[in-house]
Amino acid sequence: MKAGCRPDNFVSLFILIYRVITHLVIFFKKIGKSRNIKNKNHMETSKPAPITVDPTGGEILSVAGGNYRILVSGKQTNGAFSTIEMLVPPRNGPGPHSHANFYESFYIVDGELEVYSEAGSYTAKKGSFVVVPEGGIVHYFKNVSDKMAQLLCIVVPAGLEEFFEEIGEPVDMGKFLPPTPMDPESIKNLQAIAMKHGQELYPPNYLDL
Numbered sequence: 001m002k003a004g005c006r007p008d009n010f011v012s013l014f015i016l017i018y019r020v021i022t023h024l025v026i027f028f029k030k031i032g033k034s035r036n037i038k039n040k041n042h043m044e045t046s047k048p049a050p051i052t053v054d055p056t057g058g059e060i061l062s063v064a065g066g067n068y069r070i071l072v073s074g075k076q077t078n079g080a081f082s083t084i085e086m087l088v089p090p091r092n093g094p095g096p097h098s099h100a101n102f103y104e105s106f107y108i109v110d111g112e113l114e115v116y117s118e119a120g121s122y123t124a125k126k127g128s129f130v131v132v133p134e135g136g137i138v139h140y141f142k143n144v145s146d147k148m149a150q151l152l153c154i155v156v157p158a159g160l161e162e163f164f165e166e167i168g169e170p171v172d173m174g175k176f177l178p179p180t181p182m183d184p185e186s187i188k189n190l191q192a193i194a195m196k197h198g199q200e201l202y203p204p205n206y207l208d209l
Contacts, residue, residue, distance in 0.1 A: 051076055058085070061168030065092040065179040068168065074158025082158035088113065088149040089176060093142035096202040097194065100136035103156045105129065111149030115141045116207050138202055163197035 051072055058069045069085040086106075093113070106113075108128045115122045115130055117139035124130050124141070132139055143149040155161070167190065171177060182190070187201075194201050 056173060059165070060171050060173055061164050062171045062175075062177040063164050063168040064094050065089060065176070067171060067173075067176060068153075068164050069173075070161045070164070073161050077158060079158050081154060081156045082161045084153040084155070084161060084164070086149075086151045086153055087176075088141075088143045088151070090143050090146050090148070092179075094140050095204050096138050096140045096206040097199055098136045098138045098202070099132075099160075099199045101134060101198050102159060103134055104132040104160065105154045105156075106131075106141070107152040107154075109150040109152055111143065111147050111151075112145045113141045113149050113151065114144045115139065118207065136200070138206060140207075159197060160199075163194065163199065166193055166197070 053071050058071045060067055060069045062068075066089060067087040069087075070082070071085055072081070072083040074080070074082050088111070096116075106115075106124065106129070108124050108126050108130075110126055112126065113124045115124050117132070118137050122130065153160075169177060180186070191201050
């Protein structure tokens, strides 16, 4: 055997190559872990953040004598839903209306409401929950008590808040405006706006007939 080609030299060379490969494997594993962490962090930071609203946050609109505070709009939920806090003074509430393409739910936080529909009436007291389904049943509610009623309205999908934004008047928290007097022309305009937002309005005595 020639000099430099002894078996012990081959063993040394093999050990050297093994060590180099081992270090390279460890090095690339570390790079891979680092990239995975970066990708994971990127994925985590790209997730939508929770929506939070302070007790005095949200846009407050005067609508039909009540104050409607938009807590979450469809713009924030990609149209999935909207949430509106409603303060309804005594002997106040919207007139008969219908909407065929969205669910409207009410949770009574405080006070009491009388809910009327083509199916009958229901006294919704504190803690009650009312769901007006899709399909277009005519309904409305009225605060028949002498105390302010507070309710949480959830609309699925969103869109009702846009109707309120168009017909309502921005107000400060705690300030209530009387209902706007309605003449035939203003009623016609309101009906057109409601229709644009998927609603249909009816005369005040519609469910009394």
